[in-house]
Amino acid sequence: MTRRTTVTTTSPEATGEVASTLARYALPGHVVVLAGGLGAGKTTFVRAYAHALGVVDPVTSPSYTLVHHYRCGAGAPIELLLHADLWRLASASELGDLALDEPLADGAAAVIEWGDRFDATRGSDRVVVSFEVVDDTTRRLEVSLEDSSLTDAVLEALAT
């Protein structure tokens, strides 16, 4: 059993729908790793993911600050969503600066752009979404539950 599926999207909105579907399964301590090149759609994904969790603050890529904190809406399964972007991280030794472990242990969830860099999220309960740019408007998203405690119901939801 591979525990992964591929979804092809032909618009930013369709990528957002994949994110909203995954957000339905968000739980405290969970991490979503977004892997893929510049302009692949990672921040687009995070916007929809946050929106689905009732976040009303604007979602922008963390750059100067490494991590953004978003308060989720009432009734969301988590209260706090962390948004990190490891693109500018120079080395694995800076990973500690992110300080994600404590809020994750305290019940937050996290979405991490370039979260595959330096093997940064190894060991976390994570869903890995890898973006491949096919053309201007088409992206192939591979969603892997290999390192996740989520059930295959997620894959079925993504397929419908």
Ligand SMILES: Nc1ncnc2c1ncn2[C@@H]1O[C@H](COP(=O)(O)OP(=O)(O)OP(=O)(O)O)[C@@H](O)[C@H]1O
């Ligand atoms: N199917 C699609 N899914 C997502 N984005 C798409 C799609 N088709 C076109 N786009 C466009 O691609 C761009 C994706 O930009 P976005 O900032 O989300 O990428 P990113 O992966 O976060 O890049 P970076 O690594 O620079 O942060 C947007 O301009 C978006 O409108």
Ligand SMILES: [Mg+2]
């Ligand atoms: Mg981005």
